[in-house]
Amino acid sequence: MEFNPCMKHKVVRGAAREFAEGELGPIAAEIDHQARFPWEAIEKMGALGYFGLQAPRRMGGAGLDSISYAITIEEIARVSAGVALCVTVHNSVCLYPLLNYGDKEQIARLAEDLITGRRIGAFCLTEANAGSDAGAVETTATAVEDGYLINGTKIFVTNGGVCGLAHIFAKTDPPDPRSAAVLMVEKERPGFSVGEIEDLSGMRANPVSSLFLEDCLVPRENMLGKPGQGLKIGLAALDVGRLGVAAQALGIAQAALEAGTRYAKERQQFNKPIASFQTIQNYLADMATQTDAARLLLYRACAQKDAGKPFATEASMAKLYCSAAAREVANLAVQIHGGCGYSREYDVERYYRDAKVTEIYEGTSEVQRMVIARGVLSRPS
Numbered sequence: 001m002e003f004n005p006c007m008k009h010k011v012v013r014g015a016a017r018e019f020a021e022g023e024l025g026p027i028a029a030e031i032d033h034q035a036r037f038p039w040e041a042i043e044k045m046g047a048l049g050y051f052g053l054q055a056p057r058r059m060g061g062a063g064l065d066s067i068s069y070a071i072t073i074e075e076i077a078r079v080s081a082g083v084a085l086c087v088t089v090h091n092s093v094c095l096y097p098l099l100n101y102g103d104k105e106q107i108a109r110l111a112e113d114l115i116t117g118r119r120i121g122a123f124c125l126t127e128a129n130a131g132s133d134a135g136a137v138e139t140t141a142t143a144v145e146d147g148y149l150i151n152g153t154k155i156f157v158t159n160g161g162v163c164g165l166a167h168i169f170a171k172t173d174p175p176d177p178r179s180a181a182v183l184m185v186e187k188e189r190p191g192f193s194v195g196e197i198e199d200l201s202g203m204r205a206n207p208v209s210s211l212f213l214e215d216c217l218v219p220r221e222n223m224l225g226k227p228g229q230g231l232k233i234g235l236a237a238l239d240v241g242r243l244g245v246a247a248q249a250l251g252i253a254q255a256a257l258e259a260g261t262r263y264a265k266e267r268q269q270f271n272k273p274i275a276s277f278q279t280i281q282n283y284l285a286d287m288a289t290q291t292d293a294a295r296l297l298l299y300r301a302c303a304q305k306d307a308g309k310p311f312a313t314e315a316s317m318a319k320l321y322c323s324a325a326a327r328e329v330a331n332l333a334v335q336i337h338g339g340c341g342y343s344r345e346y347d348v349e350r351y352y353r354d355a356k357v358t359e360i361y362e363g364t365s366e367v368q369r370m371v372i373a374r375g376v377l378s379r380p381s
């Protein structure tokens with residue numbers, strides 16, 4: 001068992017950190033406060049391969065293994081979790097299912113625009129009556145002569161306001177719950193429109209929105225997989241997506257740990273740095289331990305995937321633990337900052353807001369526990 005990063009992973013971390021600190025660092029607080037999508041940085045990221053992180057090199061992707069992918073997301077999230085959210089959803093729940101379930105024609109037609117970042121990807125499962133219960137989707141895709149006619153409303157779509165291609169989960173044969181299918185919808189199709197951008201508590205740099213589909217006609221060639229395979233494809237994509245969300249959470253925890261440590265050394269009370277007080281040291285000890293444990297769980301899940309082994313249970317464990325750790329580490333970082341921790345002048349309040357949602361999307365912590373328990377119970381005793 002090897003606990004030290006190999007040269008490849010060091011290089012990946014160094015490159016991602018340099019980019020994140022150089023390009024995203026100066027704007028991270030502003031894009032959060034203004035709830036602004038940073039197109040200028042996103043275009044550079046497209047040119048540098050951030051939108052095809054795990055796509056094969058022969059297709060113009062970066063060809064990263066899963067640990068390198070997690071390191072890259074972690075480093076972006078350490079600086080701007082809102083941007084990391086954009087990159088994660090695009091790579092793991094839009095591009096990944098296309099490359100893994102798409103046929104040759106679909107990949108040839110749609111992958112390049114995603115890999116280069118010319119089209120930003122979205123994954124649209126959630127509806128007003130279908131959240132944790134993914135099988136309750138009410139959007140319909142009715143077979144017609146020249147394709148499928150989609151009708152429905154998707155909510156809380158990450159990248160919704162800027163997406164060029166959206167994977168829409170819809171029922172092809174209602175009310176059969178197994179009839180869900182994934183339809184890939186380009187933004188220019190008539191009947192596809194974007195709702196108001198959500199006024200979110202955290203991840204404010206991401207234009208999360210509703211998407212409306214009103215008699216939106218897509219050709220049969222835009223169905224990913226076969227009718228009835230939608231939930232299977234969605235759940236497989238979410239297994240990979242959870243590695244990305246865990247990496248976002250880890251990046252936030254790391255940033256909060258660093259900020260808390262810095263402030264504890266600088267801030268003087270009772271004529272001493274607050275870092276000299278045992279209670280503050282206990283906070284830092286807990287923050288460092290949780291961040292390290294989160295990292296180990298995440299990299300273990302990634303290593304399982306890279307070895308071609310089942311990794312769904314491990315990915316859910318990583319997502320469950322990393323997200324709780326991020327929330328708690330960010331909470332303690334705010335506490336260490338005292339009143340300043342509650343001010344927008346300091347980054348820690350942003351980390352706290354950003355951390356919380358990692359316990360909610362791509363399966364809440366309650367849903368992760370259901371997945372983990374299923375895995376545990378299915379093991380031979």
Ligand SMILES: Cc1cc2nc3c(=O)[nH]c(=O)nc-3n(C[C@H](O)[C@H](O)[C@H](O)COP(=O)(O)OP(=O)(O)OC[C@H]3O[C@@H](n4cnc5c(N)ncnc54)[C@H](O)[C@@H]3O)c2cc1C
Nearest residue numbers: 123124125126131132156157158360361362363364366367
């Ligand atoms: C910023 C943001 C971005 C998002 N991006 C996307 C996206 O890109 N695509 C997308 O499809 N969705 C997205 N979502 C939606 C997100 O995935 C859902 O909010 C999440 O899955 C929970 O669904 P819900 O909000 O309907 O909560 P509900 O399912 O109504 O759950 C409410 C509460 O009940 C609990 N609960 C539900 N069922 C059970 C059960 N069986 N046992 C125990 N507890 C249960 C939940 O854990 C939760 O605590 C996003 C959400 C946010 C906030």
